Amino acid sequence: xxxxxxxxxxxxKENNTVTVTREFAASRDLVWDAWTKxxxxxxxxxxxxxxxxxxxxDFRVGGYWLYAMISPENExxxxxxxxxxxEDQVSYSCLDAFCDExxxxxxxxxxxxxxxxxxxxxxxTTVAITVQYNSLEDLEKVIQMGFKEGFTMGLNQLDELLxxxxxx
Amino acid sequence: xxxxxxxxxxxxxxxxxxxxxxxQAMTPNAIAEHFDTTRQAVSKHLRVLTECDxxxxxxxxxxxxxxxxxxKMKEIDKWLSQFRKIWEKRFNQLDxxxxxxxxxxx
Numbered sequence: 426x427x428x429x430x431x432x433x434x435x436x437x438k439e440n441n442t443v444t445v446t447r448e449f450a451a452s453r454d455l456v457w458d459a460w461t462k463x464x465x466x467x468x469x470x471x472x473x474x475x476x477x478x479x480x481x482x483d484f485r486v487g488g489y490w491l492y493a494m495i496s497p498e499n500e501x502x503x504x505x506x507x508x509x510x511x512e513d514q515v516s517y518s519c520l521d522a523f524c525d526e527x528x529x530x531x532x533x534x535x536x537x538x539x540x541x542x543x544x545x546x547x548x549x550t551t552v553a554i555t556v557q558y559n560s561l562e563d564l565e566k567v568i569q570m571g572f573k574e575g576f577t578m579g580l581n582q583l584d585e586l587l588x589x590x591x592x593x
Numbered sequence: 594x595x596x597x598x599x600x601x602x603x604x605x606x607x608x609x610x611x612x613x614x615x616x617q618a619m620t621p622n623a624i625a626e627h628f629d630t631t632r633q634a635v636s637k638h639l640r641v642l643t644e645c646d647x648x649x650x651x652x653x654x655x656x657x658x659x660x661x662x663x664x665k666m667k668e669i670d671k672w673l674s675q676f677r678k679i680w681e682k683r684f685n686q687l688d689x690x691x692x693x694x695x696x697x698x699x
Binding site: 469 | 602603676677679680681682683684686687688689690691692694695698
């Protein structure tokens with residue numbers, strides 16, 4: 426529970442954009458790695474109790490990340506991010522989608538445009554994320570997908586809390 | 594037909610109508626005076642807002658007054674806060690990952 430780290434969240438309904446800004450207590454190269462290397466992404470990308478599993482990662486312009494979010498009941502959601510622009514250690518943008526195991530895009534679900542920017546902030550790193558959907562309806566659809574169980578804030582949150590308390 | 598509330602608030606004119614009647618109940622004519630669009634267009638927007646329960650109608654004599662359903666607006670807020678929770682969770686997990694990375698680096 427890092428109350429000291431900045432976390433801003435806003436939704437602009439004019440252009441269907443969600444903006445999230447978050448500060449992390451680590452240098453920019455580490456934070457960049459955590460967002461771009463599959464073995465690290467798999468450790469945090471899926472909100473618990475889901476887990477994340479990368480099938481393919483090709484972090485290059487024109488490349489993509491193909492991964493699954495898996496529920497405790499082994500219900501699997503395949504997702505894909507197509508990388509469009511990369512400025513090493515500074516920013517990258519991609520187009521995300523739901524898909525099947527082979528990476529064939531499921532057109533029934535909305536895609537969104539991501540842009541993530543990394544900047545130094547003393548010893549910390551600030552990540553500014555913008556996610557743009559085609560419509561507000563799209564945004565809602567995404568929320569309703571597969572995360573229903575993910576909201577059980579109960580026990581696993583407590584686990585995390587205890588963990589942070591004991592490491593301090 | 595039951596309309597989707599998010600579709601209803603996706604339109605800027607409808608959002609402006611919501612802001613207007615949040616302060617006081619108004620007749621369609623009074624609402625229309627605030628917009629450059631036709632009275633018909635405003636009526637259509639009001640119908641959409643009524644269909645998804647964001648707005649309620651009340652008759653006073655021969656006039657219809659429109660007012661905001663506060664409860665429904667709260668529902669939208671609830672949805673947004675859920676979205677925020679997903680991110681909070683992810684980021685707390687990332688904090689843990691970064692902590693581990695830092696200790697390995699030392």
